[in-house]
Amino acid sequence: MAPLLEIKDLHAEISGGRKIIDGMNLTINPGEVHAIMGPNGAGKSTLSYVLSGKPGYEITGGEVIFRGVNLLELSPDERAAQGLFLCFQYPLEIPGVSNMAFLHTAVNSQRRKRGETELTSPELVRKVRELGQTLGINAEMLKRPVNVGFSGGEKKRNETLQMMLLEPYLCVLDEADSGLDIDALKVVSNGVNALRSPERSMLVITHYQRLLDYIVPDVVHVFAAGRIVHTGGKELALELEATGYAQYQNEAA
Amino acid sequence: MAAPTSAQIRPMKTSAELALAETFAAARAALPGGPDVAAQRAAAFGTFADAGLPHRRVEAWRYTDLRALMREARPLAAPPDAEAKSRAATAGAMLAGLGFRRLVLVNGALVPELSDLAGLEAGLSIRSMADALTTGDTLTAQLGQTVASSDAVLALNTALMGDGVVLHVAAGAVIERPVELVFVTTETTPVSMFTRSIVVVEEGASLTLIESHEGPSGVAYQVNTALDLVVGAGATVERVKITAEGSDAVHLATVLARVDATATFANTFFTTGGLVVRNQLLAHLAGEAIHARMNGVSLLSGKQHADTLLSVDHAAPAGESRESFRAVLDGSAQDIFQGKIAVRQPAQKTDARMLSRALLLTETAEACAKPELEIFADDVQCGHGCTTGTLDQQLKFYLMSRGIPAKESEALLIQAFVGEVLDAIGNEGVRSALTDATQAWLLGRE
Numbered sequence: 086m087a088p089l090l091e092i093k094d095l096h097a098e099i100s101g102g103r104k105i106i107d108g109m110n111l112t113i114n115p116g117e118v119h120a121i122m123g124p125n126g127a128g129k130s131t132l133s134y135v136l137s138g139k140p141g142y143e144i145t146g147g148e149v150i151f152r153g154v155n156l157l158e159l160s161p162d163e164r165a166a167q168g169l170f171l172c173f174q175y176p177l178e179i180p181g182v183s184n185m186a187f188l189h190t191a192v193n194s195q196r197r198k199r200g201e202t203e204l205t206s207p208e209l210v211r212k213v214r215e216l217g218q219t220l221g222i223n224a225e226m227l228k229r230p231v232n233v234g235f236s237g238g239e240k241k242r243n244e245t246l247q248m249m250l251l252e253p254y255l256c257v258l259d260e261a262d263s264g265l266d267i268d269a270l271k272v273v274s275n276g277v278n279a280l281r282s283p284e285r286s287m288l289v290i291t292h293y294q295r296l297l298d299y300i301v302p303d304v305v306h307v308f309a310a311g312r313i314v315h316t317g318g319k320e321l322a323l324e325l326e327a328t329g330y331a332q333y334q335n336e337a338a
Numbered sequence: 339m340a341a342p343t344s345a346q347i348r349p350m351k352t353s354a355e356l357a358l359a360e361t362f363a364a365a366r367a368a369l370p371g372g373p374d375v376a377a378q379r380a381a382a383f384g385t386f387a388d389a390g391l392p393h394r395r396v397e398a399w400r401y402t403d404l405r406a407l408m409r410e411a412r413p414l415a416a417p418p419d420a421e422a423k424s425r426a427a428t429a430g431a432m433l434a435g436l437g438f439r440r441l442v443l444v445n446g447a448l449v450p451e452l453s454d455l456a457g458l459e460a461g462l463s464i465r466s467m468a469d470a471l472t473t474g475d476t477l478t479a480q481l482g483q484t485v486a487s488s489d490a491v492l493a494l495n496t497a498l499m500g501d502g503v504v505l506h507v508a509a510g511a512v513i514e515r516p517v518e519l520v521f522v523t524t525e526t527t528p529v530s531m532f533t534r535s536i537v538v539v540e541e542g543a544s545l546t547l548i549e550s551h552e553g554p555s556g557v558a559y560q561v562n563t564a565l566d567l568v569v570g571a572g573a574t575v576e577r578v579k580i581t582a583e584g585s586d587a588v589h590l591a592t593v594l595a596r597v598d599a600t601a602t603f604a605n606t607f608f609t610t611g612g613l614v615v616r617n618q619l620l621a622h623l624a625g626e627a628i629h630a631r632m633n634g635v636s637l638l639s640g641k642q643h644a645d646t647l648l649s650v651d652h653a654a655p656a657g658e659s660r661e662s663f664r665a666v667l668d669g670s671a672q673d674i675f676q677g678k679i680a681v682r683q684p685a686q687k688t689d690a691r692m693l694s695r696a697l698l699l700t701e702t703a704e705a706c707a708k709p710e711l712e713i714f715a716d717d718v719q720c721g722h723g724c725t726t727g728t729l730d731q732q733l734k735f736y737l738m739s740r741g742i743p744a745k746e747s748e749a750l751l752i753q754a755f756v757g758e759v760l761d762a763i764g765n766e767g768v769r770s771a772l773t774d775a776t777q778a779w780l781l782g783r784e
């Protein structure tokens with residue numbers, strides 16, 4: 086079986102700035118859930134941005150193959166249509182763009198690019214409402230501008246809604262748990278778990294083992310100074326909780 | 339001691355000014371109206387001749403130097419012939435199909451056979467300005483009386499006004515069906531048109547008035563249009579003015595609006611066309627407790643230059659006014675916004691707010707805003723602000739990361755930017771037509 090994602094010796098820096106990703110290797114097979122844990126500032130969010138094609142980063146080496154294509158050659162929207170989804174650590178507010186209109190445009194842009202038939206408004210509204218219900222997002226929130234005035238937890242639910250609607254092959258979750266209360270954590274985790282399937286993989290970036298009680302990973306990586314320095318099973322998360330990253334930071338240095 | 343000089347301090351006439359003087363001399367005898375009107379024209383031309391075309395030392399025209407921008411004055415358009423009328427039949431496509439009462443003015447003249455003058459609602463009367471001037475009409479006595487102005491471009495309009503619409507809504511009449519004035523230029527040689535209209539909406543009456551201007555691209559025609567508008571006590575007027583002139587047109591428009599007590603007046607400018615566009619709206623908020631909303635959207639590209647001059651004159655207590663302008667500038671377009679809120683001493687409890695925002699899509703586009711407050715009352719709430727910015731790249735990335743292509747992501751953000759103004763338009767058909775026109779403009783960008 087071909088891997089879903091292969092990151093090979095990736096080097097990336099902030100344009101005109103310093104190197105953040107420094108020789109990163111990672112292979113994710115279809116259906117696997119990988120967790121990435123690591124100290125603040127290690128480059129985890131940067132990795133998620135580099136994968137999704139955010140401007141402002143320079144790839145200085147290596148390659149990323151996603152579902153058989155060279156991911157780094159695609160624009161962010163093409164990457165999304167190819168099945169990559171980034172759940173933002175800090176979702177942005179978009180004044181003046183209603184959540185529903187945004188979802189409609191996003192879904193149909195992707196479907197168009199893949200040569201699929203577009204969803205009609207009623208089809209989309211029905212689907213969004215159904216998913217919204219499972220995530221505690223009501224009709225009023227769907228009418229509001231994207232994330233404007235949403236609480237931290239509501240923003241994360243909204244990210245999860247987008248992800249469930251867009252049905253990506255790879256979900257990159259950057260601190261999906263940050264800012265969530267216990268109930269919201271369960272709601273979001275349930276949403277993520279509902280998406281688990283033999284074809285779909287997850288890359289879960291988190292600081293806390295707690296999230297991994299809900300979204301149980303197959304593999305846990307320690308990420309420090311721009312690369313993966315240690316890999317283990319789900320029990321590694323518990324160990325890290327006890328020991329911290331000190332030993333791995335030495336390893337990375 | 340130096341001898342006093344006898345030389346007159348008069349600016350040298352430009353060739354356009356000389357041509358306008360010739361035009362007036364040649365046309366004045368044939369222009370519509372009796373002796374009173376002729377005297378009014380002569381006085382107005384005198385005002386124009388003294389001032390000349392506005393230039394950068396005239397404060398209100400500082401950023402739109404017509405002396406430089408209008409090198410030539412075009413000959414007056416001839417009355418439309420059969421061919422012109424047939425070409426005008428497809429005009430006003432943007433709002434076609436909305437069922438509005440359409441009045442079509444071709445090359446500056448109202449064309450009855452293209453206009454919907456049948457079955458006027460009770461209380462609504464409409465006639466041609468040329469007729470009204472020729473045969474006399476009590477309403478034309480109000481021309482230029484609604485708001486005092488010595489503006490040279492307005493004076494030129496008064497001197498040379500040919501045709502337009504005289505529209506009256508009787509007290510208490512609620513005219514449900516919007517009235518749409520379609521101004522279309524069909525001439526493919528450069529001509530000039532001077533149209534003047536007067537709209538009086540009496541006490542407690544209501545009217546939705548749409549005005550659109552269009553013409554051929556690549557033809558340097560000139561439009562000078564003016565409107566005297568009276569919004570009577572307790573009346574409601576919503577006006578939307580669409581400037582979609584051809585690529586090389588010079589379009590100069592003046593509105594003199596008087597708003598009486600407790601009336602509601604809403605005005606929206608929507609500008610996409612014309613090489614040089616000037617919209618001046620002088621609103622005299624004469625009565626107590628009025629509500630006024632004066633908004634605008636400009637979508638400009640290439641070398642387009644649009645200048646909005648807004649004068650909001652609160653003369654009576656407890657009025658509320660809101661002004662919101664948005665400019666989206668591509669290419670090396672320029673947008674000017676000059677907005678002045680004046681609050682006279684009796685106008686206590688005035689609540690006036692003005693905001694202009696420009697979005698620059700290129701490094702060569704330019705926006706300039708000059709807000710002014712002049713307040714003589716002490717118990718008021720007034721504010722104004724202006725911002726100029728570029729598209730938020732973080733937001734654009736967020737949209738693209740959801741699969742929305744670059745251009746559509748930009749379009750979504752720009753729609754949101756202008757949406758705030760368009761969404762305030764009361765008539766749903768107009769609102770969605772202008773939203774569609776914005777989308778078409780956005781997707782047509784290079």
Ligand SMILES: Nc1ncnc2c1ncn2[C@@H]1O[C@H](COP(=O)(O)OP(=O)(O)OP(=O)(O)O)[C@@H](O)[C@H]1O
Nearest residue numbers: 099102105123124125126127128129130131132141
């Ligand atoms: N645009 C930028 N300009 C300059 N430095 C940046 C920029 N973006 C990120 N950095 C720096 O790159 C490093 C990696 O940041 P990143 O956000 O990827 O870390 P992280 O592992 O996600 O941290 P956290 O756990 O706190 O979320 C940090 O030192 C950060 O300050």
Ligand SMILES: [Mg+2]
Nearest residue numbers: 129130131174
């Ligand atoms: Mg981070």
